[in-house]
Amino acid sequence: MRDVQVTAAAGVGRRVERGAEAAPLHGIAALQRAAGNAAVTRWIQRAAEPPQAGREREYAMAPTEHGEWSDFCSMMREAGVADDVVDDAWQLVLGGLADQGQVNAEAVRLEGVQERRDHAASNTWFWDLVKLVGNHLEIKTPTLALWSGGAAVSDHAWAKGHTPLERTRFGRVLDRLVVTPDWDLKLPMWSVVSKAFVSRATGPVHIFLRAYDPESVLVLQEVPQLRVIQQMNPNVTLHWHPVYTQADGTLREVSPDLELVDDASYASRDLCVAALYQYLLRVHDRGNAQGEHAYRAMSADLAANGNPQD
Template identity: 60%
Template structure:
């Protein structure tokens, strides 16, 4: 991040609060985990934790009021600043707190993570504007948007809660149902991790561009945790997607350090009944078909879409259209 928009002063308070709160307290009662809510959280309006209120005063005044209100923007951005300055008035604070409780998060992590999420949303509009004004390359724009200090600090707080409950990670492209499909195959996508599963169920803001960089930062941290094969499910191929432009390159770095990490590619097609299947080398649909390289996977997927896709199949109409437009843009005959 450039010098005028360096790390907000409030983030130092967050780190101090987390460090302090992680020190053992002799009288502290253990926080209840997944077996239901703690009694004090079971009913009534969401309370304002004392620690959250202290963080709010520091981060709201020092970081939000002074830093983000330099460029007053109406609408969603203005609402995001108000929520960052007064986080417990956000309509989803109680839902977030309760889901974090059920997922087993400590209170201090919940409080600080909420501050960082809302602070990141409030600052993201400025970074998005800068990215478009300062850079012409798509990846440079994406990198600048993802330089949000609040989201970077969020990863430090919740990084240990991006663990997977299956032996292998999953990445995907082509619609949320592909993520669900990867889960049924025994792999864990980001949104099925403890923290990813919480924020995936929240709206947070109506402007997707303010929260997309948070997911990009989380996904980079997620793939960095790979320790074995990573299964990639492709229903559509876009070289400019986060999957291809960011996640896979990050995995290449991990692979160079750990030979146990390898990529397993799956071409996915939605049949007439909507059921997701995988495409074999003989262009048949099967329950499993994997390839060691991206090019093999994309070739098989494109061949099936070109030669065997039924135009009446609405479930795969978008994948076919995406493929056709990409081939046309590259000068390939249809």
């Protein structure tokens, strides 16, 4: 068993007791190493503030008290992440969640939709997080995958031989954690991690759609980022796949002649979305509950543009 070491810093200790499987306690020294002096200043300011609603701020002050701390450690170690990186990454996750409420409040006061989204994803804790764990977002397959329409679409992309964010080492860890029940706090973290993931594209990118949502992270953030990357690297090409869920839950892709096939790749978003919309309008069985969500999402989108379908 290794010795226990405690270093005091502004009243906070860091204990290391690996041999006994005890989790390290974060302190200001660890936080400074992970995110610099500005993060330490915010940490000290938070300690002096009165308690607020929600537990995110409490956990940022005492990270190892979070119920998923041990699970995070185990999964990160299984992913091959060094212990000191695990410690710092957890501090950055919880510190970011604690500050995200304020960042969101600032974003709401901005006028443009994209401007609000960009500001919500400007949380420096999360950007420090991807700097720390960026190498653990690497893909093992030749091609990167993006998707929209539910986790089953991500699984479909993986089965086809492409790597979505959730199948990277760090993405898999985040995907298995709850961390906070407040999605408004968690979504910006995923947005930042997604940007870091997309920035790794160096070749073909396969994009899978079960339903087209013009307000999705895929459409508003990921694809525009890929367009910028394409200007610098012509090897980055986009391949679009319209996906339909059959009554038995299996996913197939929609061909140009509206047949369900194993693989249907389109060179543009518009061709892909047109095939998906046409299939849902003309072929979809309203008795197929598995495909009904996509049908209704499509109908709502068309109705919003003056083309009601029901």
